[in-house]
Amino acid sequence: MNRPRRRPAALFVSDLHIDAAHPAIGERFLEFLARETRDAVALYVLGDLFETWVGDDDPDDAQRTVIAALRDLATRGVPCFVMHGNRDFLLGERFAAASGATLLPDPVLITLHGERALLMHGDALCTGDRAYQRLRATVRDADWQRRFLGLPADARRALAGAARAGSRAHNAALAPAIADVEAASVAAVLRAAGVGTLIHGHTHRPGTHRFDVDGTARTRIVLGDWYDTGSVLRWDEDGFELVRLD
Numbered sequence: 001m002n003r004p005r006r007r008p009a010a011l012f013v014s015d016l017h018i019d020a021a022h023p024a025i026g027e028r029f030l031e032f033l034a035r036e037t038r039d040a041v042a043l044y045v046l047g048d049l050f051e052t053w054v055g056d057d058d059p060d061d062a063q064r065t066v067i068a069a070l071r072d073l074a075t076r077g078v079p080c081f082v083m084h085g086n087r088d089f090l091l092g093e094r095f096a097a098a099s100g101a102t103l104l105p106d107p108v109l110i111t112l113h114g115e116r117a118l119l120m121h122g123d124a125l126c127t128g129d130r131a132y133q134r135l136r137a138t139v140r141d142a143d144w145q146r147r148f149l150g151l152p153a154d155a156r157r158a159l160a161g162a163a164r165a166g167s168r169a170h171n172a173a174l175a176p177a178i179a180d181v182e183a184a185s186v187a188a189v190l191r192a193a194g195v196g197t198l199i200h201g202h203t204h205r206p207g208t209h210r211f212d213v214d215g216t217a218r219t220r221i222v223l224g225d226w227y228d229t230g231s232v233l234r235w236d237e238d239g240f241e242l243v244r245l246d
Contacts, residue, residue: 009236010112011037012044014121014201014223017087019051020062025226032230032245033069040078046201046223047085047106047121052164054156055149056094067099074100083108086123086202089139090149109193113237116195122202122222125181125189129174180205186220187213197221199233206231208242 018026037043050063059067070080080101084091096103107120127133138144148156171179180203190198190213199221206224210217221242224231230245 006039006234007236007238008039008041009234010042010044011040012046012119012199012221012223012233012235013226013231014046015048015085015204015225015231016045017048017051017225017227018062018066020060022051022227023062026062026066028226028230028245029066030069032232033073036232036245037073037076037078043073043078043080044104044110044119045080045082045101046119046199047083047123048087048201049082049085049091050088052157052160053088053090053095054153054160055090056092056098058153058156059095067095070099070101083119083121085121086136090145107189107193109195112235115197116193117197117199118189118193118195120189120198120200122181122200125185125200126179126202127182127185129179131170179203183211187218190218199223201225206242206244 013032016025016029018029033043049066053059053063073080080099081104082091082096082099082101083104083106091103093103095101104119106124107118110117110119123132123136139148148159151159181200186198190196196217197219201223203222204225205222207222209220209222211220212218221233221240223233223242224244231242232245233240233242235241
């Protein structure tokens with residue numbers, strides 16, 4: 001039986017964490033690009049497309065394959081927008097040129113079917129984790145990035161590996177509530193942006209949350225990770241649907 005034709009939709013994903021050590025994730029994403037983007041009007045990747053990214057000059061084989069697939073997507077006329085995550089915040093213009101993707105600032109406002117939505121990776125909302133927020137401010141600093149990218153690739157990879165190990169230990173010691181977004185921070189960004197919908201990833205806790213801010217109904221949509229299966233938000237003219245891919 002043929003699958004019913006779906007309405008053209010904008011697709012949102014996050015937290016794929018693609019690298020050579022986890023080939024199944026890359027394969028799942030390649031299949032997603034081949035099948036699920038046939039009726040897509042755009043693809044938004046809201047951070048952590050890659051597990052690590054130590055510079056545009058040093059992609060591994062798995063990353064190169066994904067970059068080529070994104071280029072094919074752009075060639076088919078489907079625009080792709082990529083936001084920096086906490087793992088791949090060094091994605092730069094060479095990556096954008098090779099993939100055909102457009103790098104997005106974090107946060108950024110878009111309009112879908114007459115409704116504005118705020119897009120974020122989500123790590124900036126985890127304000128209860130003060131140690132992480134200090135680190136985030138450091139590695140997003142232009143001078144720090146210039147010095148880091150000036151190191152040899154081997155040194156950058158070694159430092160990235162040490163940082164990942166430290167991050168795992170830090171996260172394991174955190175209380176779950178601290179590792180999640182802060183309600184006050186969510187309310188603040190929605191209030192400042194003047195929108196009713198926020199879409200983000202980072203926490204690996206997919207779901208749709210409805211609440212009020214200043215007496216106005218708001219919606220927060222959280223994208224899931226891709227470790228065991230894929231998570232995608234489809235948004236067409238009939239509304240949105242957050243699903244897990246088989």
